[in-house]
Amino acid sequence: MSDEPEDWTPRERALLDALDGTQAPPPELEARVVAALKTRSLLASRTSRVPWRSVAAALVALATGVAVGRATADGGRGSAVPSRTFVLLLYPGAGLDPSPGAEQARVEEYGSWARGLAREGRMVRGEKLKDGARVLGGDAPDAQHLQGFFLIRADTLEEAEAIARACPHRGHGGTIALREVDPT
Numbered sequence: 001m002s003d004e005p006e007d008w009t010p011r012e013r014a015l016l017d018a019l020d021g022t023q024a025p026p027p028e029l030e031a032r033v034v035a036a037l038k039t040r041s042l043l044a045s046r047t048s049r050v051p052w053r054s055v056a057a058a059l060v061a062l063a064t065g066v067a068v069g070r071a072t073a074d075g076g077r078g079s080a081v082p083s084r085t086f087v088l089l090l091y092p093g094a095g096l097d098p099s100p101g102a103e104q105a106r107v108e109e110y111g112s113w114a115r116g117l118a119r120e121g122r123m124v125r126g127e128k129l130k131d132g133a134r135v136l137g138g139d140a141p142d143a144q145h146l147q148g149f150f151l152i153r154a155d156t157l158e159e160a161e162a163i164a165r166a167c168p169h170r171g172h173g174g175t176i177a178l179r180e181v182d183p184t
Contacts, residue, residue, distance in 0.1 A: 010125050014118040014153075082122060082153040085181040086160040090148045093173025109168045117152060122163065126150035147174070151181070 008016075097103075107128070117123035126149065133143040150167070154160035157180065164170075164178045 010114065010118055010123050014121050014123050017119045017121060082155045082159070084154055084156070084160070085124060085183075086152050086154055086157075086163075087179050087181060088150040088152065088164050088167060088169075089146060089177040089179065090150075090167075090169050091142065091145050091175040091177065092147055093175060096172055096174070106168070106172060113166070113168050114150065117150075117163065122153050124151035124153060 110126070114123050114126050128148040129146060133140075133146065135143045152160060152163055154163060157178075160178055160180070164176045167176055169176055
């Protein structure tokens with residue numbers, strides 16, 4: 001059983017994986033946490049049997065992780081998280097085996113690839129789309145064929161293209177359209 005919450009998004013997992021586990025918290029952080037706990041009457045006297053130093057140390061570690069995570073989420077300044085977002089639009093290829101067993105194997109293969117990107121801080125999100133698009137407001141001939149997407153991070157278009165070329169979808173004869181997301 002994993003200690004990680006099952007409801008983490010791929011972006012949250014990518015940000016966690018990108019954290020520098022060797023960075024020590026600021027020395028004054030423990031004193032500030034202990035003072036705040038005492039002010040709120042959440043920290044008992046030394047005669048208590050509760051290991052408050054351990055609790056305070058755990059809170060310091062948690063606060064450090066949250067601070068580093070926020071710094072990583074703030075546009076990647078000073079972090080290893082790439083700064084540009086791209087979408088990989090997945091279209092089917094000829095001869096794709098539609099059997100449930102083959103599809104399950106593809107899902108596992110794509111998931112493994114995506115988890116590798118998440119560990120590098122490059123995966124934002126990916127989803128398989130259900131059949132049956134509803135097109136509103138005009139003609140969109142590719143809408144019915146779009147199978148899924150991956151939202152990734154890369155510093156350059158060339159990096160994003162290298163990630164797209166490594167996607168298992170191409171190995172199954174599929175086509176990938178790569179587009180950069182224009183932040184609004």
